[in-house]
Amino acid sequence: MSPDQSIPPLEALPRKIRASDLVALSDAALGRYLEEHRLDGGVAIRIDVEDPENLPGSFIEKLRDKARDLTDAARAGAVNLDEVNSRLLNIVRSDTPVSGHDPAQSGSPKPSTRSPTPENDMVERYERECYEDLVRDGGRPMYPIELVNQLAEDPAAYPDLVRPWPLLPRMRSMIFEAQWHHWKFFRSWQEHTRQQSPLSEITSGPITQHWEANKVYSVFVTQFLSKNLMYSDAAANLLKEHYFSRRGIQFLQDRTQQDKVTEWIEYLAFECAKHNWYGYQIQRCQKRIDACWETLASSGLLRPYETREYVCDKSSTPVYQAEVDRIQRELDLAEFEFEEAQTGANTDQETMATATQKLDEAKREMEVFQQRKELTIPYNTQVHNRRKLEEEQEKQGRLLEWVRDQVPLVEAEVRTTLASEGGLPGTDVPPKGTATRKRARDLTDSAKGSPPTKRSRRATLSGQPRRSARIAERREKAAVDQVVREKTAPKKATKQTVRGKVKPARETRTPAKPAKVSSAGTRALAARKTQQRKQPAPRKRR
Numbered sequence: 001m002s003p004d005q006s007i008p009p010l011e012a013l014p015r016k017i018r019a020s021d022l023v024a025l026s027d028a029a030l031g032r033y034l035e036e037h038r039l040d041g042g043v044a045i046r047i048d049v050e051d052p053e054n055l056p057g058s059f060i061e062k063l064r065d066k067a068r069d070l071t072d073a074a075r076a077g078a079v080n081l082d083e084v085n086s087r088l089l090n091i092v093r094s095d096t097p098v099s100g101h102d103p104a105q106s107g108s109p110k111p112s113t114r115s116p117t118p119e120n121d122m123v124e125r126y127e128r129e130c131y132e133d134l135v136r137d138g139g140r141p142m143y144p145i146e147l148v149n150q151l152a153e154d155p156a157a158y159p160d161l162v163r164p165w166p167l168l169p170r171m172r173s174m175i176f177e178a179q180w181h182h183w184k185f186f187r188s189w190q191e192h193t194r195q196q197s198p199l200s201e202i203t204s205g206p207i208t209q210h211w212e213a214n215k216v217y218s219v220f221v222t223q224f225l226s227k228n229l230m231y232s233d234a235a236a237n238l239l240k241e242h243y244f245s246r247r248g249i250q251f252l253q254d255r256t257q258q259d260k261v262t263e264w265i266e267y268l269a270f271e272c273a274k275h276n277w278y279g280y281q282i283q284r285c286q287k288r289i290d291a292c293w294e295t296l297a298s299s300g301l302l303r304p305y306e307t308r309e310y311v312c313d314k315s316s317t318p319v320y321q322a323e324v325d326r327i328q329r330e331l332d333l334a335e336f337e338f339e340e341a342q343t344g345a346n347t348d349q350e351t352m353a354t355a356t357q358k359l360d361e362a363k364r365e366m367e368v369f370q371q372r373k374e375l376t377i378p379y380n381t382q383v384h385n386r387r388k389l390e391e392e393q394e395k396q397g398r399l400l401e402w403v404r405d406q407v408p409l410v411e412a413e414v415r416t417t418l419a420s421e422g423g424l425p426g427t428d429v430p431p432k433g434t435a436t437r438k439r440a441r442d443l444t445d446s447a448k449g450s451p452p453t454k455r456s457r458r459a460t461l462s463g464q465p466r467r468s469a470r471i472a473e474r475r476e477k478a479a480v481d482q483v484v485r486e487k488t489a490p491k492k493a494t495k496q497t498v499r500g501k502v503k504p505a506r507e508t509r510t511p512a513k514p515a516k517v518s519s520a521g522t523r524a525l526a527a528r529k530t531q532q533r534k535q536p537a538p539r540k541r542r
Contacts, residue, residue, distance in 0.1 A: 016048040019055045020340070023333050027066075027325060034067055056339070059332050123174065124148055130176040138263060139183040140406060142175055151175070164399035182399075185216075186270045190255050192217040193231050219280045220273045235269040242272045244404055264403075264410045271400045278393035285386040292379040301372040311376055312383040327366050334362040 025033060037047050049055065055063075131145050143151070143161045151158055162175060224234035236249050251266055252258050258266070293308060302311075310316055334355070341347045341355040 016050045019049055019051045020333065020336055022047075022049060023056065023059050023336050024329070026329065030063075030066060056332050056336050059336070124152070127174060127176045130180040134176060134180045134183055137183060137187070138260075139179065140264070140410070142179060142402070148176075164395065164402050182271075183267075186267050189217060189270045189273070190266070193251075194253060194255070216270075216274050216277045219277045223276065223280075235266070238269055238272050238276070239265075242275070242400065242404070244268065244272075244407075260414055261407070261411050264407060268400075268403050268407065271396070271403050275393060275396045275400050278389055278396055282386060282389045282393065285382055285389060289379065289382045289386060292375075292382055296372075296375045296379055299371070299375055301368060301375065312380050324369060327362070327369055331359075331362040331366055334359040 022030075022033075034047070127148050128145060131141055131148075134141055142164070143158070147158070147161070151161065155162055220234070220238070224238055229237070232249055232251050235251065236246075239245065239249075246265065249262075249265060251262065255263070255266075296302065296311075338355040338359045341352045344351075
């Protein structure tokens with residue numbers, strides 16, 4: 001205590017308190033007791049204990065922490081009157097309104113603008129780099145690059161643009177970075193699908209920078225490729241699960257030869273596989289949750305009201321904290337009474353037995369609480385992991401919806417490009433189909449300076465010829481079979497009725513094409529046919 005600090009007289013000192021009574025106080029009561037025994041300075045606290053040697057060591061530490069917190073709060077709330085007077089004088093001299101609020105400016109708040117700090121400039125520069133890399137590699141940006149600054153300043157004004165990635169406000173301006181990372185994972189996915197590695201090599205291989213595509217592809221192999229399907233057929237089944245159906249999907253072994261529509265559909269398949277991966281992880285997490293709950297329920301430590309939902313509910317946290325505080329206070333009090341009974345000179349056996357029994361019960365209650373806590377921690381951890389996976393799957397679902405909505409836009413852009421380049425007859429945009437995809441592929445090849453590639457049986461990842469070729473082959477074969485049947489079938493004579501009599505009619509034969517002759521030969525042939533028609537037909541003998 002400093003020499004200049006006033007010491008209260010003896011009659012004003014607080015009454016001494018017994019150690020057992022002090023230990024029995026609750027946290028709230030202990031805080032009020034310390035506040036009531038604060039000295040005149042407003043910071044220091046003084047209490048007198050009749051038997052301080054009987055205070056448990058753990059309670060002494062608790063008392064020090066409590067007093068330190070109250071002291072820090074008092075110091076933080078102290079007001080410097082000299083500083084307040086100085087500020088008031090400055091306000092009066094500068095004629096500044098005390099409230100600091102101008103009624104004329106009480107309208108709509110000003111839109112927040114981003115200060116041109118080096119950090120913001122670096123983020124914007126990196127976003128532009130990711131945008132350029134994405135476009136250069138064949139990706140599809142979510143919005144024009146001109147909106148980078150506007151999106152960073154007010155992301156709430158563009159909810160549709162940031163729909164797939166509902167990030168924190170400070171991360172709203174890094175959409176192109178997220179898109180670029182997704183697109184790189186998609187390229188790694190294409191490498192895995194075209195290597196067609198066994199599942200054992202995928203799941204047991206070393207972790208590389210493409211681990212994201214690796215783990216997603218391993219689940220895709222388990223769910224689809226393990227059914228002896230080729231990649232294109234397995235991807236088509238995957239897309240059907242996500243309400244996207246398209247006939248004749250064939251992914252090329254050389255991905256650089258694919259047209260834009262096929263490339264984007266394969267990217268859609270990748271995002272669908274990633275959505276399925278989250279579902280697969282949620283199922284595995286749910287199995288771990290069930291196992292943890294089975295262990296917790298069979299332990300016999302749960303109370304009747306502690307259900308699955310109650311144990312992992314955040315609202316139960318204050319209840320558990322209050323319970324552990326109560327158990328700790330009872331344990332401290334039992335330890336204090338036991339030590340007092342041991343050191344007491346006139347302690348009889350009954351008092352000692354009572355103190356021992358009370359201490360054992362307090363220790364047992366604390367042990368049960370700790371055991372229940374050790375069993376609930378793994379359960380709550382798995383529940384938390386499942387919730388995070390469900391949130392990520394929901395975000396992936398929004399991204400998947402955006403990618404699926406882009407398919408008709410990509411197809412329209414390809415058809416418009418074909419029509420504008422004059423490669424198709426007329427000005428009408430052709431319907432969606434194989435011809436459009438073939439023309440788009442030829443245009444892509446010609447733009448690269450290479451002749452148009454011809455899709456063959458070996459070029460597709462399904463192991464079979466293209467569907468249009470198979471249909472044409474079947475139609476041609478059917479036409480040939482029809483001609484052969486017509487030529488080899490026997491001629492059927494028709495019946496005619498002449499004057500009430502039925503007689504076989506002459507066989508009608510298709511006249512052969514006459515050979516080309518001169519004009520004189522044509523006139524002679526016509527005269528001969530006319531003479532034959534004029535001669536009467538011979539009568540039949542009866």
